[in-house]
Amino acid sequence: MTEAERDAMIKEQFGICPICLEPGPKHVDHDHDTGKVRGVLCFNCNSALGKLRDDPDAMRRAIAYLEGNVWKPILEAPGVYQLPS
Structure with missing residues (x-):
């Protein structure tokens, strides 16, 4: 994923993390089995998903x-x- 694609995805999410609804998501989240990008999350939400092993x-x-x-x-x-x- 390019920076431009990531930025477009953030814009589609209205500039917020889709989990905590805080502004400024920067971490691209993906399914570790398929590699499919799910969205762009903030650090805390992306980390939480990872710690719970998706x-x-x-x-x-x-x-x-x-x-x-x-x-x-x-x-x-x-x-x-x-x-x-």
């Missing part, structure tokens, strides 16, 4: 946690846990 299930658990819906795995046998769905 895993939608991990992100949903993070959202539930932030909203106070704490969950615990269910012990099935010693050392074997079932994760809540």
Whole structure:
């Protein structure tokens, strides 16, 4: 992606990060499996996606946690846990 293409994408996003809605995104985000560019994010949001390994299930658990819906795995046998769905 060229700088001009990145700048055009930022303009299409109205100059804001599509996740936190703060102005000044500069970090091109892409799908690590396909290489497809998804958008331009701020450093914090791009880093957050990476730290959660682009895993939608991990992100949903993070959202539930932030909203106070704490969950615990269910012990099935010693050392074997079932994760809540």
